[in-house]
Amino acid sequence: MLEKAKERLPVECVGVAVLGSTGTGKSTLVNAFFPGAKAKTGYGAPITQEAEWFPKKRDKHTRFRILDTRGFEEKDYEETVEAALEAVDETNESEDRNDHAHIAWLVIKEGSGRVQDSHKDIATRFTEAGIPVIAVLTEAIADDEEFRGEVRKLLPEVKDVIPVNSIPKGTRAGSIEPFGLDTLYGVTSRSVPPRSAHALTESADSSLVPIEEKRELAKRRVKWAAAAAAAAGTIPIPIVDAVVLMPIQASMIVSISRAYGMKVDKESSMALVAAIAVPVAATSGGSALTASIMKFVPGAGTLAGSAIGGTTASAITGAIGRVYMMFLHKLCEANGNNPPQTSQVVRQFGEFYKEHGAIIAEALKTIAEAPKK
Ligand SMILES: Nc1nc2c(ncn2[C@@H]2O[C@H](COP(=O)(O)OP(=O)(O)O)[C@@H](O)[C@H]2O)c(=O)[nH]1
Ligand SMILES: [Mg+2]
Structure with missing residues (x-):
């Protein structure tokens, strides 16, 4: 009976496209933000195409989907951007908004100190496609304002630039505790449709909400x-x-x-x-x-x-x-x-x-x- 009643609960889902080069911390970020990523969506399995949704198909109980890609290596990133946009277009044709991609996280390692052509391309083209983009600077140091300012200047399309540390980071001066994910939660929540925001409330790590x-x-x-x-x-x-x-x-x-x-x-x-x-x-x-x-x-x-x-x-x-x-x-x-x-x-x-x-x-x-x- 419980199962039957749950079928009637409002269906709510948020779709997050997670974009960025290999090794920038996409998986680390997703797993810290959505504790159920692996169990509930199969996220983390090797992808067979350039861009792939986890889970592939949404059902009534799916609260979040993640678009994963092969990574945007500088020399041949165009193909991957193209594939990611195609995956987004395809899903956004659905009449049910729960199927859509609602937000893109553009993941850049803060320590890289560089905004690349691929970043610019992703920021403009996803924004043009109607998907708000948030730049997430991973493995960040809390008070390094310089790179943040540069990202804002070079990527004026993005909704916000948010430094995060997804997991504890050891340094010579001691350990830097995780931070910034709650800010990312807030900006993401305000950038997606209300029903998707509810889905985010239910599926994001409870301490971020x-x-x-x-x-x-x-x-x-x-x-x-x-x-x-x-x-x-x-x-x-x-x-x-x-x-x-x-x-x-x-x-x-x-x-x-x-x-x-x-x-x-x-x-x-x-x-x-x-x-x-x-x-x-x-x-x-x-x-x-x-x-x-x-x-x-x-x-x-x-x-x-x-x-x-x-x-x-x-x-x-x-x-x-x-x-x-x-x-x-x-x-x-x-x-x-x-x-x-x-x-x-x-x-x-x-x-x-x-x-x-x-x-x-x-x-x-x-x-x-x-x-x-
Ligand atoms: N301390 C810390 N380490 C991170 C962070 N993001 C990524 N890393 C480390 O960077 C490496 C690559 O991260 P991964 O998530 O696999 O990158 P992906 O290829 O973009 O999915 C891993 O060893 C992570 O532990 C972060 O925010 N803080
Ligand atoms: Mg990964």
Whole structure:
């Protein structure tokens, strides 16, 4: 049921073309920025053509795609630029914007100190093709402004020039910690369409995403679920709460968790949903919704189904979502913007609910008092 409900979540994807010569730090950058790059897209496998998308085809669950190329060696870069543009053109013909390339990262090693013909070519031609270009200076030293200024001057088309250090860098003076990826996240997020920005929030390394953006995305998921529940409420009951409402609420819980950067697989999603549902069900005393919520819990049995209306279904779904968001937000905040483990949520939600469950209790009361429709 969870799987089915997830099918109905909004489809969001961001396409990133990562361009630059071999050895400039493209792979290092992608792997630091998108922790799921290898597992989720197969990125890093040897490419068979000049330019190739990872994954090759997008499905409903794909949150990001990366265009990888052979590398732009100075002597024969034209062919690779041509191939990359072709790959972008092809995908951007799709009517679904989720298929598109939305942004290009032009990767230059800061230490090279040189802007090449290939860089200029990429910056102009991708910009002309409607793909914003961000120049990323890798293995950067935090306060070396000179090269940055030169890149800005020589590549006036680019949206921004962002120095980054993707992984710790050892120097004689000690280690330079990673920096700049959060700036790259911010500029990228502002340069792509809103739906792709949401996909970025979900797929970029959680530490790069400001907690307020996580909250915004979680709010959208609650809104989505409340709207879906409202629509579901108009379908004849009792089928509605078991088959429609419960999966909506379950996938809402999973997608709020993902918005806050939690890694949720099949098993942990069941544990999460149960952890939220049990305390809610325990306080909701016999309303029609209890029947719906109790079905979250394996073996809890079913109550005789009475009808609930769309408004009610929407109100309770929204209330559950808001309380869970409050809970996760607090945990993340207390933990330096790091997502909690599923086990921590399972252990601590009950306690939190005792203090803050009034929001849900209110919603449940209005159901109990509402005339049955
Ligand atoms: N410290 C540090 N090393 C980097 C950075 N980017 C790349 N490197 C190193 O540079 C080398 C080449 O990087 P790689 O990602 O394989 O380049 P690619 O050929 O463009 O994919 C690797 O040894 C990386 O560890 C960076 O931002 N910081
Ligand atoms: Mg590479």
